[in-house]
Amino acid sequence: MPTLALTDFNIVVSVLGGWVSLFGLVSYLCKETFYLSEALISLLAGVAFSPSAANFIRPLDYAGSQANLDAATLYFSRLVLGVQLVLAGVQLPSRYLKQQWRPLTWLLGPVMTTMWLSTSLVIWALLSPGTSFLHALVIGSCVTPTDPILSNVIVKGRFADQNVPPELQRIIIAESGANDGLGYPFLFLALYLIQYTGFQGTAEFPVPDGGAGKAMALWFGETWGYTIILSIIYGAIVGYIAKELLHWAEERKFVDRESFLVFAISLALFIVGTCGLIGSDDVLACFIAGNVFTWDDWFRLETKDDSLQPTIDMLLNVSIFMWYGAVCPWSMFIHGPVPIYRLIPLGILLLLLRRLPWVMLIHKRIPQIEDWRQAVFVGFFGPVGVSAIFYMYITVEFLDKLSPHSVDSQSIVLRPDVAMLGETVTVVVWFLCIVSVVVHGLSIPLGKLGLYLPRTLSRALPSVSSVSVDASDAHLPGRRSRHAGTLPSFLIGSRVTSLSFGRAGAGETGTDRATNPVAVVGNGEDNKDGAVPSATPSPNSPNASVLAANTDQRPIYRIGGTIIPSSSSNQGSCTSSSGSQSPSPLNGPGPTSLLPGRTIRFPDDPPAATN
Template sequence: MPTLAVDNFNIVCACLGGFITLFGLVSYLLKEKFYLSEALISLIAGVIFSPNAANLLKPEQYALHDEEVLNTITLYFSRLVLGVQVVLAGVQLPSKYLKTEWKSLALLLGPGMAVMWLVTSLLIYALVPHIHFVEALAVGACVTPTDPVLSNSIVKGKFADKSIPKELQKIIVAESGANDGLGYPFLFLPLYIIQHTGVGSDHNIGNAIGAWFGETWGYTILLSIVYGAAVGWIAKELLHWAEERHYVDRESFLVFAITLALFLVGTMGMVGSDDILACFIAGNTFTWDDWFRLETMDDSFQPTIDMLLNVSVFIWFGAVCPWKEFYTNDVIPIYRLVPLGILVLLLRRPPIVFAMHKSIHQIEEKRQALYVGFFGPIGVSAIFYLYITLDFLRKNVTVDGEPRSDAVYLMEVTKIVVWFLVICSVIIHGLTIPMSKFGLWLPRSISRAVSSARAESPEPFHISENPEDAEEINEGLRRRAGAGSSTAANILPRSVYRIGRTIIRSDNSSRSHSRGNSQAPLPLSNAPTISSNDLSNETSKQDPTSSNTHVNTSQPIQLNQRAIRFPDEVNPPQAA
């Protein structure tokens, strides 16, 4: 006998598929009209599905109620998303971009990241109780890199095309892709110092500095750069060779960058090096000659995978975020967390970008400097470094096989602070553009409404079937079209037309309309719109030499019909 199988797998598939389906139906409206980021919408959906609300997604059950397993799942999910994202970021940059724009990138990745790290750490040190400055440096390093996932909302879409110059978009993409992998040196310097200076350690700073240079810079950073460049170049040459001999089909060609990211994440993960930086370098090397980027510029497969990963990861974040711990923890009260989130977003990045903007040629104006400085989002990369930190403290900062007391406290502080800053960034950066648009739209709308109320204007939207009303509207149309007093009174065909906000019916068989008369509504969906240009063009077609030519009313005016198209198409096809 059939039975209901309401298990976790079916629920996850139903929630994820149902949300993405419903979101897709209004995706253009939400993203291009209301300027809402898909990360914010997905985060809200994750909260709704989480145990804190509907209890449909149950991360703790998936991890068998083991916190370490849940942390590992979140870490690997973040690694996968970041690996694919930074490869796509590298692929979409122009030919030899890292070589041609190395000065601007050096400023953003050198002094820029260093100041962001120090400012954030100072704020954490000032507002989090019972924490040392070295420990604050470890927490601040987690949120130093800008996030390539959240950066998509300001470098893609209608708002970016209208408001952000192309060169500025490219430098934002390059910085967000590169600094994710370069977060390791900022993170592991304080971690090694904590490991070698606490209770039960060797109390030797020299060993910490040696490990930082040898393991972090040598094995992690340099190895990932060399390996990523080699894999990217070999992959480019192999794809050229296969494409010239017609060995590769279109589907495999389009998915090549995605599979390259998966290969790099897996191989670099096995050797324990920096897979994120390797992915970014490989993406740049892979499209060094611009061939693959130009071949896939008009294809939508890579943006589609990008969207699916973004939506999925932020739904997961909404479900696993420790919401209750923000106000029930024992390490930092909520009245300290809120000012910390605000101050980090205001002081972490804008001052240093504004100070350097004259040396970065892509930033041409002070307004652009403030914009680039503010939109340095904290997202998936911060969660990635959070769980890297927790794993290191749990396994390496120990006494007799158990984590030290200072390491346990630091783990709790890092978890709460980083998660809270990520949530603040997703919400504030996700709402900044729509709120700014609303702030510009509201005063203009009020001003137009006041001006319209003072001016003489026809009544608002109404339907008229009264011949006298039709004659009055005809007279107004004659004046607007410049037709002259001898123009036929029957300028409108025998049909239903929408003129501005007024809809009339010029059918002689129409009955007089009265306010108390209840009639079936007119079918307005097929009523074409007539403008003054349409009327002028139609009259000129009859006799170009006379302005008093009568309009042939035997047939309705035929307006151009558009084929069904997506709203973001630039050149819609016109019917013959």
């Protein structure tokens, strides 16, 4: 008899496939209409399916222990970062790193260093008093790199195409790709100093030999030499060989289209695996390999209109942020080593001080940032995401090596100075990642809402105004009368256009139109081609009846309030049959006959000659 097989595999695959399918049905609406990032939506979905909510996804049960869960999250993050950074390198034009080395040097040198130091200072000031500055440097180094996955919100899609210049998009991609790998020097400088100088020593934990000299030797030798420089050389060599091999196979028709398109993704998997084997910086090597792979721009142009790479990119983004929503230690935000009343101001201050002031200071040295508005944009959108989680688990793994395992119980005996550092860095980095995903994911939608909401309300809500006209002072320029009837209001639109209410006949010239400016209100649509719209609205236009009512029932005012006298269709309509002029009902007594060729008579015109 058939029975339900509620296994972990079946549940996870069902939830993941169902969510990706449901999100795909409204993905264009979410991303291109409401400007919501897939990272934010997937994170919320992960929270909804997590043990804290629906309990459909139970990561701790799948992993068996917290150590296995941390290792799985670290490897998943490595995989996603590797693929993303190869694709980021492929997106850049030919020889981009060589051509734009000066602005990249400013962003990866002074800006990144000040980001690290300022972030560490804020963390040191707001965390518990027992946190040392070296510990703050460790936490600050984890959140210093900008995340290339979350940066896609401002470099891809409709918003980027309409608002971000292409050169600015490329410099953001290049910086977010390169500084992910360059986070290692900042992190390991602080970790080596903690290992060799941050502890006084006990009988159980003697002080390591070497001191600060040993720490600096390891930092220059292992971190810069083996981890950074070796990864750059290795990534460049692998990218160049891959490019030449693909050229050779394509020229001889040995490779089919499917394998050609997936080549960059398989290259990312190869680099992540081999760099992991030799213990180098796989993140930086992937970005360098992707850029060298398309050094001649051939592969980028060949795959520019193909959707396979963006499809893989989307699947990885949705999966990783769903996983983050499920594994995030939400309870530690309340019951962890850092209280919530310290975490909230920490998140706010880091959004404001981590990156924005330093980009504003040096933006004039970066040609891609044209003015201070773009500097604010680039400075604010420096998100914390997958790269921060990656470095956080690297930190926890390093700290475990400082704490030996006891022989009898296999439990970890923590070194006293780092006993709380692992939990502190976990709580702070996770909280800042969640804050960044939410704030940067909602910034563009809220910004668009703030821009269009007043205009939308002005179009939707009727404008009621009561204006009275006093016959005694109606002849005074700029004065409105106080005892006339209520006048209908002008139509509210997005743009006011100066038009001519003249006749469109053959006898009217451009000079005649220029001398008859009348302020009318447009229909709310931008005149993008620069053409002057017709003064006479179409009978089927939505404003035709309103304009007709305005011109028939109320006077037309010039800017400043002067009343423009109304005129009838016949030039002599205001003159009696005997030749005497009747008083104007709107402008007091006086001649109202029109000048030749004129359809509207202004108060300051000389009187027309009468027969």
